[in-house]
Amino acid sequence: MRKISSLAFAITTAAILSACSTPVKVAEPAPVVEAPVVQAPPAAPTRTVAPVVATVVDPLDDPQGVLAKRSVYFDFNSYVVRDDGKAVVQNHSDYLQKKPNRSILIQGNTDERGGAEYNLALGQKRAEAVRKAMTTLGVPESQIEAVSLGKEKPKAEGHDEAAWAENRRADIVYK
Amino acid sequence: MTTMKTLTSSLILAGLLGGALAGSAQAQIHIEISGVGNNQIPIAIASFADENLAPQQVSAIIRADLERSGAFQIMDAGTISDTADVDYNAWKARGAAAVVVGSVQQLANGSFVVRYKLLDTVKQAKISQLDVMTAPQYPRVSAHKIADDIYLKLTGVRGAFDTRIAYVTEENRKFKLKVADADGENIQEALSSPEPIISPSWSPDGTKVAYVSFEQRKPVVYVQNLITRARVVVANEKGSNSAPSWSPDGSKLAVALSKDGHTQVYVVNADGGGLHRVSNSAGIDTEPQWSADGQSIYFSSDRSGGPQIYRMGANGGDAQRVTFSGNYNISPRISSDGKTLAYISQRDGKFQLYVLDLASSQETRLSDTTNDQSPSFSPNGKYIMYATQAGQRKSLAVVSVDGRVKQRLTAQAGNIKEPTWGPFMQ
Numbered sequence: 346m347r348k349i350s351s352l353a354f355a356i357t358t359a360a361i362l363s364a365c366s367t368p369v370k371v372a373e374p375a376p377v378v379e380a381p382v383v384q385a386p387p388a389a390p391t392r393t394v395a396p397v398v399a400t401v402v403d404p405l406d407d408p409q410g411v412l413a414k415r416s417v418y419f420d421f422n423s424y425v426v427r428d429d430g431k432a433v434v435q436n437h438s439d440y441l442q443k444k445p446n447r448s449i450l451i452q453g454n455t456d457e458r459g460g461a462e463y464n465l466a467l468g469q470k471r472a473e474a475v476r477k478a479m480t481t482l483g484v485p486e487s488q489i490e491a492v493s494l495g496k497e498k499p500k501a502e503g504h505d506e507a508a509w510a511e512n513r514r515a516d517i518v519y520k
Numbered sequence: 521m522t523t524m525k526t527l528t529s530s531l532i533l534a535g536l537l538g539g540a541l542a543g544s545a546q547a548q549i550h551i552e553i554s555g556v557g558n559n560q561i562p563i564a565i566a567s568f569a570d571e572n573l574a575p576q577q578v579s580a581i582i583r584a585d586l587e588r589s590g591a592f593q594i595m596d597a598g599t600i601s602d603t604a605d606v607d608y609n610a611w612k613a614r615g616a617a618a619v620v621v622g623s624v625q626q627l628a629n630g631s632f633v634v635r636y637k638l639l640d641t642v643k644q645a646k647i648s649q650l651d652v653m654t655a656p657q658y659p660r661v662s663a664h665k666i667a668d669d670i671y672l673k674l675t676g677v678r679g680a681f682d683t684r685i686a687y688v689t690e691e692n693r694k695f696k697l698k699v700a701d702a703d704g705e706n707i708q709e710a711l712s713s714p715e716p717i718i719s720p721s722w723s724p725d726g727t728k729v730a731y732v733s734f735e736q737r738k739p740v741v742y743v744q745n746l747i748t749r750a751r752v753v754v755a756n757e758k759g760s761n762s763a764p765s766w767s768p769d770g771s772k773l774a775v776a777l778s779k780d781g782h783t784q785v786y787v788v789n790a791d792g793g794g795l796h797r798v799s800n801s802a803g804i805d806t807e808p809q810w811s812a813d814g815q816s817i818y819f820s821s822d823r824s825g826g827p828q829i830y831r832m833g834a835n836g837g838d839a840q841r842v843t844f845s846g847n848y849n850i851s852p853r854i855s856s857d858g859k860t861l862a863y864i865s866q867r868d869g870k871f872q873l874y875v876l877d878l879a880s881s882q883e884t885r886l887s888d889t890t891n892d893q894s895p896s897f898s899p900n901g902k903y904i905m906y907a908t909q910a911g912q913r914k915s916l917a918v919v920s921v922d923g924r925v926k927q928r929l930t931a932q933a934g935n936i937k938e939p940t941w942g943p944f945m946q
Contacts, residue, residue, distance in 0.1 A: 461718045462806050466804040493760045
């Protein structure tokens with residue numbers, strides 16, 4: 346076996362050296378010893394362009410933005426937008442004027458004291474106060490609907506002044 | 521208890537006996553009675569022959585109905601059939617002015633026939649008798665009809681025991697509109713919603729209920745047929761839609777809408793057409809209520825500052841102020857005879873039920889709780905149901921218009937509110 350192998354090697358070598366000009370018949374296939382192949386890293390694609398899609402971040406979706414504030418608070422027995430609510434009204438008015446295809450519900454709320462229906466009408470007055478402030482700033486009526494939840498959906502469930510103050514409120518809800 | 525009965529009520533008679541009758545721990549609505557009427561009529565109510573055939577004890581329901589009314593002093597009388605001979609003198613000697621006897625028979629098809637006689641011990645004569653047939657599951661209806669007949673024959677006023685109430689429950693942020701018999705039994709669910717439901721109002725024929733639902737993130741007025749489940753949006757204008765009240769003929773509803781920028785009273789056909797405005801003020805006009813003759817609409821308005829009750833013609837026009845005491849009077853309800861106005865007034869921080877005699881302008885406070893709402897007359901005008909609060913739990917209460925008899929209905933769990941008493945059953 347050993348002689349034959351050596352002979353085969355010699356013949357193969359001779360064939361290669363002769364630049365394959367002469368086909369050589371080999372009685373047996375030569376055993377191939379495979380050397381470990383080191384794969385070359387693929388070349389970096391240099392001719393393909395990766396596209397970037399530019400997205401405009403809607404400020405309405407920015408949790409840190411001014412539009413994240415959507416509640417306007419009211420004093421007891423009052424239906425006038427307080428100074429601390431004017432920026433909320435202004436910011437959403439600006440946004441709605443830039444986005445004529447967006448529209449909102451303004452949901453007025455009251456504290457729990459008194460009748461359900463009369464409170465619904467009082468909550469409506471709060472929603473209307475915000476609506477009027479927005480239309481004064483130039484927002485078209487078609488983008489705003491003022492409605493009332495009265496005392497039916499309290500945000501604060503308590504029965505004290507802190508809860509009542511939290512519930513004397515109008516919320517801006519985008520449709 | 522039988523499987524037919526989904527709940528039982530218990531009854532506590534305070535003041536009359538100074539004790540309590542046993543109640544059921546399974547009760548979903550618990551009724552507590554206090555006070556007694558003026559000039560109670562002593563009446564012996566026998567257990568009816570063969571009444572154990574029925575899933576509900578007819579004589580017990582009759583006794584409970586009459587007891588709740590406060591108009592009777594009930595005496596037990598053993599079991600007496602309507603066919604038995606009654607010893608008038610013996611009952612007269614025991615102090616009974618009248619004796620009720622009866623029997624129950626089940627027919628082959630499962631229906632029950634309840635026969636009853638009302639006997640006058642003084643005249644020694646039969647005052648009335650009825651044979652009432654009911655479907656197998658509703659023998660309690662025959663008991664309410666008999667109680668109505670007894671009440672009519674002995675007081676001269678039509679009974680309102682065979683009537684129904686609607687109310688809203690709130691439990692675990694689920695809102696349900698429910699319908700029950702006037703005694704709180706036979707509770708059925710009409711609507712379930714994750715959003716609030718307020719202001720249910722019965723159609724005059726008792727087949728439909730109008731209400732305000734917030735399921736569209738705003739108040740919208742619906743009419744729901746209780747039998748077919750069909751729902752019609754009656755008012756869904758821009759803004760808020762609320763406070764439905766049926767015209768006495770059932771063809772129209774008065775509603776409160778904010779479509780013109782502030783809450784005003786409108787009238788709309790029951791199918792949602794023909795909407796037109798009837799009140800005209802610069803402030804709030806809401807809670808319209810038709811008078812029984814259809815001529816007037818009572819409503820609450822803040823046109824003079826705080827809310828007060830006004831009356832205008834059913835087609836609008838000038839409004840006259842009706843309430844003058846106190847600076848917060850809301851939720852007007854007018855009795856069927858047009859003589860008495862019930863409403864909620866805030867005085868000294870308490871919201872309480874008042875009635876006003878419109879002829880004499882005499883005002884009477886009927887409740888002694890502090891957070892009362894949503895009054896509603898029984899169709900015979902003798903009682904007012906309203907929402908009240910016990911601790912932090914909302915419950916219902918009933919008071920006689922003379923203020924002498926009071927009942928409180930408490931749900932086993934959750935809040936129960938926005939009650940409205942239905943019409944006489946047709």
